[in-house]
Amino acid sequence: xxxATGDDSRNDADGAGKRSNRRDSLFLTxxxxxxxxxxxxxxxxxxxxxxxxMAEYPRIVGIGxxxxxxxxxxxxxxxxxxxxxxxxxxIALDSPIDPKKARLPVGGGTSTPTYAKSLLGAPRR
Numbered sequence: 001x002x003x004a005t006g007d008d009s010r011n012d013a014d015g016a017g018k019r020s021n022r023r024d025s026l027f028l029t030x031x032x033x034x035x036x037x038x039x040x041x042x043x044x045x046x047x048x049x050x051x052x053x054m055a056e057y058p059r060i061v062g063i064g065x066x067x068x069x070x071x072x073x074x075x076x077x078x079x080x081x082x083x084x085x086x087x088x089x090x091i092a093l094d095s096p097i098d099p100k101k102a103r104l105p106v107g108g109g110t111s112t113p114t115y116a117k118s119l120l121g122a123p124r125r
Contacts, residue, residue: 035066050096073101
C-alpha cells in the first residue's frame, strides 16, 4: 500500500506494487486482543486473505502493534497492525492462513439440528 495516498496499486506497466494475495470480501465477527492486554474486543472482519485482514475497530492503533485475532474455524492468528484509518485497521499476519476456512459453517455435524431449522413451511403438529 502506498503510504502517502493509501492507494493499493500503482500505475506500473508490470503491475509492481499490487497486492499479491487475493482478498475475500466478507462480513464476520472475530475477537481481537492486543499483546500484553487481557481484554478482547469484538471486531468485524471486512476482508481476509492468506496474509492479512481489514477489521473495523473504532480506536486509533499504533502501526506495528502486536495483536492476535481469533477467527472462527481457524483459531488464533498472531500478527501486527499494518495501518489504521477511519475506524478500520489492517492486520498483517505472521503466518499464512486459509481464508476459505473462515467461511465454512461452524460445527462438524452432518445435518442441521431441528432447533436450527426454519419453522416457515414446517408441518403443523
